[in-house]
Amino acid sequence: MLTKQELEEFWAEAGKIYLNHISIDCVVFGFHEGQMKVLMLKSNNEEAWYLPGGFVLKQEPIENAADRILKERTGIDEIFLQQFYVFGDPDRSKIHNEMYKDMLPEDQNFFAKRFISIGYYALVDFFNVTPTPDNFSEICTWRDLNDLPRFQLDHELIFKTALDTLRLQLNYQPIGYNLMPKEFTMPELQKLYETILDKKLDRRNFQRRMLGFGILNKLETTRKGGAHKAPYLYSFDLENYQAALKEGLKSGW
Amino acid sequence: MLTKQELEEFWAEAGKIYLNHISIDCVVFGFHEGQMKVLMLKSNNEEAWYLPGGFVLKQEPIENAADRILKERTGIDEIFLQQFYVFGDPDRSKIHNEMYKDMLPEDQNFFAKRFISIGYYALVDFFNVTPTPDNFSEICTWRDLNDLPRFQLDHELIFKTALDTLRLQLNYQPIGYNLMPKEFTMPELQKLYETILDKKLDRRNFQRRMLGFGILNKLETTRKGGAHKAPYLYSFDLENYQAALKEGLKSGW
Structure with missing residues (x-):
């Protein structure tokens, strides 16, 4: 001081x-x-x-x-x-x-x-x-x-x-690479968006839109250990993610 | 000088x-x-x-x-x-x-x-x-x-x-209000986007997407005088256009 x-x-x-x-x-x-x-x-x-x-x-x-x-x-x-x-x-x-x-x-x-x-x-x-x-x-x-x-x-x-x-x-750039674990579920990614936007998003719309961007890989493993049906795991497709950072998400013209 | x-x-x-x-x-x-x-x-x-x-x-x-x-x-x-x-x-x-x-x-x-x-x-x-x-x-x-x-x-x-x-x-804000005549056809608006982006866009995708934003009013009149089928005329819905300027286009989360 x-x-x-x-x-x-x-x-x-x-x-x-x-x-x-x-x-x-x-x-x-x-x-x-x-x-x-x-x-x-x-x-x-x-x-x-x-x-x-x-x-x-x-x-x-x-x-x-x-x-x-x-x-x-x-x-x-x-x-x-x-x-x-x-x-x-x-x-x-x-x-x-x-x-x-x-x-x-x-x-x-x-x-x-x-x-x-x-x-x-x-x-x-x-x-x-x-x-x-x-x-x-x-x-x-x-x-x-x-x-x-x-x-x-x-x-x-x-x-x-x-x-x-x-x-x-969030509407035109990918986000989350440094914020999510290497493998994550769709609800975990949705939580990131909901926290930043400070509002609830529709689960099915979120999933459809996020998959449409082509920046995620769906893994063959599922999250083990929960009482519910094990959710699918995803990871970021780094090549597409980097391309989207430069050129914007696929929702662009 | x-x-x-x-x-x-x-x-x-x-x-x-x-x-x-x-x-x-x-x-x-x-x-x-x-x-x-x-x-x-x-x-x-x-x-x-x-x-x-x-x-x-x-x-x-x-x-x-x-x-x-x-x-x-x-x-x-x-x-x-x-x-x-x-x-x-x-x-x-x-x-x-x-x-x-x-x-x-x-x-x-x-x-x-x-x-x-x-x-x-x-x-x-x-x-x-x-x-x-x-x-x-x-x-x-x-x-x-x-x-x-x-x-x-x-x-x-x-x-x-x-x-x-x-x-x-162009991906997240409306554009064109001061650049288009009061009434215009969809191909005329598409030409604005194509000129700015310096690339051709698909006619049907452009129309579907643009209408999805909810910033256009379809008018009851058509463009008269051409040899082809008269195209529909549109105008901007100013209220929705202004809202989209502030909050982003409807494609947002």
């Missing part, structure tokens, strides 16, 4: 290291067995929760910046972050401006500037990932989508826009 | 007016009766073609900036521009840096900076729009997608990414 003086030194140095006016915010959704969460940080200095975000180094490609920022702020590495929207309201960083304006004269205060933020999002299995807070944060943790804290700045808008994007994306 | 001195004055002033490091580029696709074009500018000072682009005023929301830039640079107003991607390679504006570096010392030279560009795109009826060049351009015109000039900077990447986005969007 940083002292007030260390924080002031950081803000004074930041303008020499980072591009002015541009920030990145990451919305990392976590899924595991029917539960959906989002990765958040609680600041040291305020009773306030944020999405993990940061700044772009002067000569750094923005994709690298997104990966680096997520790693520095949460310890999480090697996940596929996708751009989804840019947040450019001139007042979006005003709370910060107010908060830090007494600490340093404006020309030395990186945070007194206007920031346009590029939103990145990802969906991971939260069971495989251990969030770790950085020096600016007291807590870095998965928050349940049904029990979210109040977001600071415009981070609720960023979160909601990412969730809308994820839900829309 | 600006003199070299006027241009130097503009660059010296630009840093006081505009946010550093952020630009906007617009990809405006034009469609009319089976033809697809893109709006481009030819610079005064070089044998070089650009997409219409510009900078964000210090206190301007980025959406307003996109509208203003398109209007200032091409005379085109009141079209619906959508964000589609951010281009953040650190070397993407290098040609400009080289070109302008002898004109002004670097600290006064707005264009010597690194720029991250937010891409916006739109699709309009080019028949209703008259492109007009600004003082930086010699020509502002619609270029045929089959006869494009060499793009300057990374503008070919920006153009191609916009085209990919438009094609992907």
Whole structure:
């Protein structure tokens, strides 16, 4: 945890290291067995929760910046972050401006500037990932989508826009490869879709549509051990899955 | 057209007016009766073609900036521009840096900076729009997608990414309201999709799928005057069309 003086030194140095006016915010959704969460940080200095975000180094490609920022702020590495929207309201960083304006004269205060933020999002299995807070944060943790804290700045808008994007994306991109076990049943896959969409889907429509995409292999084994009729097991057809990631699902024109 | 001195004055002033490091580029696709074009500018000072682009005023929301830039640079107003991607390679504006570096010392030279560009795109009826060049351009015109000039900077990447986005969007959003006459035949609407996708579609599949979206009204009148059997006329069901714009086409989950 940083002292007030260390924080002031950081803000004074930041303008020499980072591009002015541009920030990145990451919305990392976590899924595991029917539960959906989002990765958040609680600041040291305020009773306030944020999405993990940061700044772009002067000569750094923005994709690298997104990966680096997520790693520095949460310890999480090697996940596929996708751009989804840019947040450019001139007042979006005003709370910060107010908060830090007494600490340093404006020309030395990186945070007194206007920031346009590029939103990145990802969906991971939260069971495989251990969030770790950085020096600016007291807590870095998965928050349940049904029990979210109040977001600071415009981070609720960023979160909601990412969730809308994820839900829309379910219509034209395959999903689930990193979220399901290697072999899974159709009801287990349906649960993933239902959790993301936050609604019930019709079992028969789901199965017909999902099989129509041609991204699943039906296995010869069934799930053993239940009281009911053993359900069929499926795995993803990786070649078709990858092709669908590039060209969209077969429902396309 | 600006003199070299006027241009130097503009660059010296630009840093006081505009946010550093952020630009906007617009990809405006034009469609009319089976033809697809893109709006481009030819610079005064070089044998070089650009997409219409510009900078964000210090206190301007980025959406307003996109509208203003398109209007200032091409005379085109009141079209619906959508964000589609951010281009953040650190070397993407290098040609400009080289070109302008002898004109002004670097600290006064707005264009010597690194720029991250937010891409916006739109699709309009080019028949209703008259492109007009600004003082930086010699020509502002619609270029045929089959006869494009060499793009300057990374503008070919920006153009191609916009085209990919438009094609992907056809799978989950309705299109055509501003591009088709009030009443149209199914083959006329199919021609719009085929032109954007640059491929032939099956007539019966197209009709079945399009009707399945529930965004068309079949009219009681038919198209008169042809030698063949008169085809049915359709119009868009505006209420359903608007709903589909918000929530995605019915093919969604």
